[in-house]
Amino acid sequence: MKKILAVLLTAMMLIPSLVGVVDAAVGELYLEQSFINDETYVMGDANGDESVDGKDALALKATVAGLTSYDVDAQASDFDADGALGAKDSYSLKTILSGSKKSEDFEIVNGKKVQTYKFTIAGNSISDYCIVVPADSSEEDNTYFAYLNFMKYVRQATGIEIPLAWGTPTTEYGIYFNYIELNSEEGQEIGIDGYRYDVTDGNLNVYGTYRGNGYAVFDILEDYFGFRFYKGYETYQYKSRLVDIPEGVSVEKIPVINFRHARQTFGQYNGDNNEDGVHCGNGMCGHYFANKLNASEGGYSCYEKFYGSKLGPLYSNAHSFLEYWQMGTGSWPDSVDYDKPTEMSKYMYTSQQYQTKFDSGIAPDPYSWQPCATSDTDYNTLFRGMIDCNRMVMSWGRPTFIAEGQTLFSFSIADNQCYCMCRNCKKISISAGEGFSGLYLQLYNRATEDAQAYYPGVRLYGIIYAKDFPKTIKPHKNFVILYCGVSCDNHMIGKEECYEKGGQLNGMKNDDDIEALTYWGNICKETGTEIWFWIYPVTYHYYLVGCPNVFNFYWNMKWLHEEGNVTGFFYEGGGREYNFESLKEYASVKYMWDMDMTFEEYCDIVKEYLYMNYGDGYEELYRYIEMQTEAGDQCGTCFVNNFDRPGDMYSYEYLAEHYDEMRALLETALAKAERGIHKERIEKIIACCDFMGLTSVHNDWYLAGNRVDDYKERFDYMYDTIVKYDLDVFSSDLYTLPSEKNYDENIMKQIYDEGSRRPGVDPY
Ligand SMILES: [Zn+2]
Ligand SMILES: [Zn+2]
Numbered sequence: 001m002k003k004i005l006a007v008l009l010t011a012m013m014l015i016p017s018l019v020g021v022v023d024a025a026v027g028e029l030y031l032e033q034s035f036i037n038d039e040t041y042v043m044g045d046a047n048g049d050e051s052v053d054g055k056d057a058l059a060l061k062a063t064v065a066g067l068t069s070y071d072v073d074a075q076a077s078d079f080d081a082d083g084a085l086g087a088k089d090s091y092s093l094k095t096i097l098s099g100s101k102k103s104e105d106f107e108i109v110n111g112k113k114v115q116t117y118k119f120t121i122a123g124n125s126i127s128d129y130c131i132v133v134p135a136d137s138s139e140e141d142n143t144y145f146a147y148l149n150f151m152k153y154v155r156q157a158t159g160i161e162i163p164l165a166w167g168t169p170t171t172e173y174g175i176y177f178n179y180i181e182l183n184s185e186e187g188q189e190i191g192i193d194g195y196r197y198d199v200t201d202g203n204l205n206v207y208g209t210y211r212g213n214g215y216a217v218f219d220i221l222e223d224y225f226g227f228r229f230y231k232g233y234e235t236y237q238y239k240s241r242l243v244d245i246p247e248g249v250s251v252e253k254i255p256v257i258n259f260r261h262a263r264q265t266f267g268q269y270n271g272d273n274n275e276d277g278v279h280c281g282n283g284m285c286g287h288y289f290a291n292k293l294n295a296s297e298g299g300y301s302c303y304e305k306f307y308g309s310k311l312g313p314l315y316s317n318a319h320s321f322l323e324y325w326q327m328g329t330g331s332w333p334d335s336v337d338y339d340k341p342t343e344m345s346k347y348m349y350t351s352q353q354y355q356t357k358f359d360s361g362i363a364p365d366p367y368s369w370q371p372c373a374t375s376d377t378d379y380n381t382l383f384r385g386m387i388d389c390n391r392m393v394m395s396w397g398r399p400t401f402i403a404e405g406q407t408l409f410s411f412s413i414a415d416n417q418c419y420c421m422c423r424n425c426k427k428i429s430i431s432a433g434e435g436f437s438g439l440y441l442q443l444y445n446r447a448t449e450d451a452q453a454y455y456p457g458v459r460l461y462g463i464i465y466a467k468d469f470p471k472t473i474k475p476h477k478n479f480v481i482l483y484c485g486v487s488c489d490n491h492m493i494g495k496e497e498c499y500e501k502g503g504q505l506n507g508m509k510n511d512d513d514i515e516a517l518t519y520w521g522n523i524c525k526e527t528g529t530e531i532w533f534w535i536y537p538v539t540y541h542y543y544l545v546g547c548p549n550v551f552n553f554y555w556n557m558k559w560l561h562e563e564g565n566v567t568g569f570f571y572e573g574g575g576r577e578y579n580f581e582s583l584k585e586y587a588s589v590k591y592m593w594d595m596d597m598t599f600e601e602y603c604d605i606v607k608e609y610l611y612m613n614y615g616d617g618y619e620e621l622y623r624y625i626e627m628q629t630e631a632g633d634q635c636g637t638c639f640v641n642n643f644d645r646p647g648d649m650y651s652y653e654y655l656a657e658h659y660d661e662m663r664a665l666l667e668t669a670l671a672k673a674e675r676g677i678h679k680e681r682i683e684k685i686i687a688c689c690d691f692m693g694l695t696s697v698h699n700d701w702y703l704a705g706n707r708v709d710d711y712k713e714r715f716d717y718m719y720d721t722i723v724k725y726d727l728d729v730f731s732s733d734l735y736t737l738p739s740e741k742n743y744d745e746n747i748m749k750q751i752y753d754e755g756s757r758r759p760g761v762d763p764y
Contacts, residue, residue, distance in 0.1 A: 033233055033286075035156060036612070037115050038226075040239035041076040043103040044096045048073050052096055052103060060090050079106050081118040081241040107239075109159040115237045116157040116225055122202040122247035124173055126160055129204075132174040135167025142308045143177040146206065146213035149290075150175070150220075157225050157237060175204045182209045182404060192308075192406070193294060194254035195219075199247050210406070211294060211308030218290045219253065220245070228612060231582050232265035232286030236612045257561070259311055259480075259532045259568025260592045261295030264585035265577070291586075292593045295570070298410065303399045313410040314400060315393045318463055318482070320410035321382060322366055323358075327392075328385030330361030354392035361385075367416050373443045374424040383447055386411060387454060402458050408480065409455075411447045412462035413440055419466075437516075438470025441479075448476040461532070467512040469519040475529040481520060482570065484534040486513050488638035489547055490649070492555040494563065498638050509638055514563075521565035532568025533560050537584045539575030539641060541731040542752065544691045544722075546579025547641030547649060548632030550625050553588045554602045561595055576728060578684045580625065583609045615678040617669025624665045624689075631655050647748055647756040652696040659693035663714075683721055690718035695748040702743055712743055 044052035046060045047070070059070040060077050064085050077085055079092035095101040107113050119126040131150060133143045147164055155161050163170065180187045187209045190196060195212030197220070198205055206216045221227040224245055226238030266288045289307060296303070296312030303309045316323045332349075333356045371378040390409055394400065400407040419429065419436045429439040441464070448460045461480035467487070475481055487508035491497035498509035517531075524531045535556070539547060560566040569592050573585045587605045591597050606625070610618035634651035641649065655662075666689055670682045694715055701707040719741050722729065729737055729751055738750050748756045 033235060036234055036236045038236065038238045038612075040226075041073055043076055043079065043106045044093050045103075046072045046077045046093070048076070052093075054097065057090070057093050057097060060085065060093055064090055075239070075241050078241045083242050083244065112159045114157065114159045115239045116243050117240070118242045119154065119158045119160065120242070120244045121173065121175070121204050122199050123244060124202055126154070126158070126162065128172045129175055130163040130165045130169050130171045132165045132167065132169050132176045134177075134179055137166075137179060140304065140306050141179065142208070142211060142305055143179050143213050145306050145308070146177045146208075146217045149214065150217045153217075153221050153225065153227060157227070157243075173202045176206065177213045178205065178207045179213070180207050180209050190252070190254055192311075192404070193258070193292075194252070196250075196252045198250040199245055202247065204245060210305070210404075211289075214289060214308055215253070215292050216251075218292065219251075221290075228608070229266075229287035229290035230586055230609055230612050232267060232288070234612075235287070255292070255593055256595050257567060257569060257592045258530065259295050259570070260293050260589070261297070261312070261569065262291075262293055262571035262573055262585050262589050263538075264571070264573030265582045266291055266293060266585070266589070291589045293589065295568075303401065303407065305399075309399075309401050309404075309406045311406050311408075313408050313461065314398070315389050316410045318410065318412055319366065319414045320386070320389075320412050320462075321371055321414050322364055322369075323389055324382045324385030324411075325371065326361035326363050326385070327354075327358045327388050328361065328381035328383075330357040330359065332357050349391070349395070351392060351395045354388060354395065357388065358392070364414065366414050368418050370413055370416065370418055370420055370440075371443075372420040372422055372425060373439045374420070374422070374428065379443065379446065382411070383450060386447065386451075402455050405457070405459060408459045408461050409451060410462065411444055411460040412482070413465070417465050432471065434470040434473050435468030436466040437464050437468050438473040440464070441470060441475060442473050444479050445473070445476040448479045452478070463534075464520075467508065467516050469516045474523055474527050477528040479529055480568070481524065481529060481531040482534055483517065483520065483531055483566075485536050485640070486510055486556055487640065489536075489549045489552060489641045490632055490635070490637070490639050492552050492559070494559040495555070517560065517564035517566075521563065524565055530567050531565060532570060533564070533566045534570045534572060535588070536572050536641065537581065537588070538572045539579070539581060541575075542646040542755075543576040543578060543728050543730065544688050544751070545646035545649065546581070546628070546688065547639075548625075548628040549641060550580055550584055550587070550606060551603075551629060553584060554591060554597075554599055557588065557591055558595075575731075577681075578688055578727060583613070613678070614669060614682055615673035615675060617672035617682070620665040620669040620672075621682075621685075624662055624669075624685075627658055627662050627665075631658070645755060645757050646692075646752060647695075650692060650696075655692055656696035656700065659689075659697055663689055663693065680725070684725060684727065687718045687721035687725075687727065690714050691747060691751075694718065695746055698746045715741065715743055715747070718747075 041048070042052065044056055046056040049055070059072050063070050063072045064087060072085070074085065077089055077093070079089045092106065096103060104113060107117060109117065121129060131147045133141070133147055137143050151162050151164070162175070165174070180190065182188070182192065186207070190207070190209060190212060192210045193212065193215065195206065195208040195216040197207065197216050206213050208214070208216060218229065224243050226240060228236040230236055265286070267286050294308070294311050296310040297317040298313040298315045313320070333353055371382060386409060417436070419425070419439065425439055428434050428442065429436050440462070444460065444462045451458050451460060457478070459478045459480055461482055463482045463484055465484050486493050488498045488510045491510055493510045493513060496511070498511060520531050535553065537547070537549070537553065557569065571585060571588055573581060575581055583606060586609050587602055590605050591602060607618055607622050610621045614621055631650045631654040634654045635649060636651065637648060639649050663686065666682060666686045670679060670686065673679045673682055694711065697711065701711040719737070722737050729735055735752050735755065742750060
């Protein structure tokens with residue numbers, strides 16, 4: 001992917017866009033956006049041997065003369081950026097060889113070094129174009145968002161600013177962003193997320209309803225300009241001589257996953273910088289939209305049409321029964337008689353009155369409380385609480401898109417499985433065989449039906465944790481099921497590997513999900529209900545230990561969509577980025593947008609991420625991940641990465657045997673890395689590798705005295721690196737790095753103590 005001319009390297013390091021790249025602390029919220037420019041090729045290095053010399057001139061001359069035996073890098077040789085190689089290109093190369101010009105002289109536009117030397121549409125120069133937004137649109141529309149981003153990134157890539165026109169172009173050709181009514185025939189075809197674009201008679205025409213114009217822009221930026229929005233605060237770009245969107249091109253994209261959300265880095269970078277209109281400070285920051293994510297978690301979401309609106313709950317997200325109970329049990333201020341106004345009105349009370357009611361309510365225990373699922377009193381409290389919470393939010397003036405299906409109300413159990421066991425509830429869950437999922441589903445259905453009288457067409461969504469499924473109760477078509485997590489992260493769903501191995505910490509295995517999800521998938525098809533799936537790649541606590549499941553997400557998501565009828569993914573990322581957390585996010589999110597992707601393409605995305613994030617040692621890092629995966633597979637048990645213990649997720653035997661090999665891969669990657677930030681990231685991985693490695697070889701290398709010096713050396717590196725970068729080893733102060741180095745006791749035990757293994761498992 002990268003060919004660097006050694007002699008030019010020093011000069012390149014002086015280019016402002018390359019130096020000072022992301023030296024801010026990684027993982028912090030609200031970083032500035034950094035652009036990282038790939039040295040995809042060096043002008044004049046026609047044969048790609050990392051030097052510009054007579055051999056390049058010979059190869060280019062021969063190719064120009066029609067000889068095909070030379071493998072010439074067309075980009076590095078196309079000096080005049082006309083898409084073909086000719087005598088002029090040969091001449092330009094000679095000017096470098098004679099010393100009158102330098103390679104980078106051919107990459108300057110308007111006095112600036114650019115990544116895209118020339119941009120044309122249908123072969124026409126971009127200077128003949130303006131961007132045209134509809135005459136009747138405004139700066140609050142997604143067409144304007146599309147304009148701002150296209151202009152911003154084309155300027156970044158080419159150094160050229162494309163002007164804006166309202167309704168009628170001011171130039172010979174136009175880049176048209178067209179708003180399509182959702183209710184029109186075409187709008188119904190492409191839906192809320194889809195887009196079409198074509199180049200006809202020299203004009204680039206883009207069509208979308210809510211989000212399509214914006215999404216088309218980011219796909220064009222990726223596909224043609226080589227931008228990669230690969231983490232929230234870093235934007236990557238490859239280099240090219242000529243970008244042309246050719247006459248006759250015609251693209252249609254309609255995603256099959258309707259709800260796409262990820263918590264990790266994509267929402268990050270400075271929310272105060274509104275200059276380019278891509279920041280909003282409330283959930284649409286960073287590269288969230290650029291990665292075609294479209295969801296919200298309530299509270300801090302933005303629903304503006306500028307961002308195409310977001311799909312998700314208006315207020316509370318996952319465990320809304322807690323808030324609704326608090327609101328529903330609260331008292332109105334003395335001046336308000338609750339029962340008096342009965343007609344539906346958004347502004348019945350002031351925000352302050354709702355807030356007062358909320359504040360005076362009863363806050364239940366989130367980890368042990370669930371409401372009774374059959375009591376009318378409990379139901380009324382929750383339902384009234386929901387309506388009042390939503391009215392409160394609407395009184396804040398937040399826009400809603402209920403009729404269009406974008407705004408949902410959450411109506412969902414608390415974060416525990418302490419279901420009500422009263423007589424009437426047990427009659428349904430146990431005696432009637434509806435299970436706990438059926439018991440709470442009938443409550444969800446009731447609220448969904450009742451809510452229609454207040455907000456016609458509204459959808460509610462709620463969590464299902466129980467792996468059972470109802471005998472007769474079917475989901476309301478306006479309810480969205482949020483099904484949470486697979487039961488095992490070591491094995492892939494649908495591969496039937498869990499069953500023999502006996503399940504994870506809670507004794508569950510993927511087969512439980514398969515049975516339940518197959519049921520839900522079929523019943524949802526019948527009722528028209530959507531089922532969205534909550535994935536847990538998150539590392540909640542043990543930050544030194546990454547879960548070895550980078551490849552699992554492809555197969556799990558594929559199965560869930562194809563067999564489970566899943567049309568939404570909530571990617572719960574989190575933790576630190578010491579291992580491969582943000583890599584998992586990037587690959588999974590790419591897959592959500594393009595479910596036709598093959599596994600090989602998914603692996604290529606993994607590799608490309610490694611290249612962008614760590615540099616030229618990406619193949620070594622990829623091999624390291626494969627070995628980690630193997631160590632996970634050989635651990636002989638199931639696990640879930642958000643609950644199970646670090647000591648349970650790897651085969652110690654495998655790690656001990658391959659520790660040297662795995663570390664050597666990382667050392668090679670470190671040696672190949674050229675950028676400071678890449679080195680830093682790899683050093684952190686090495687510290688984590690050492691942590692698991694030293695855990696595995698402590699007996700053999702140190703206690704048995706076979707490699708004491710090696711042990712100490714690696715231990716010192718690990719310890720010093722954790723200190724150097726101030727790495728958090730755990731999510732709280734419960735576990736910390738020991739204040740002094742100690743070789744005598746196993747490091748896993750020293751840091752994570754009893755928390756390192758699940759109870760009853762023989763340590764080490
Ligand atoms: Zn009950
Ligand atoms: Zn398993």
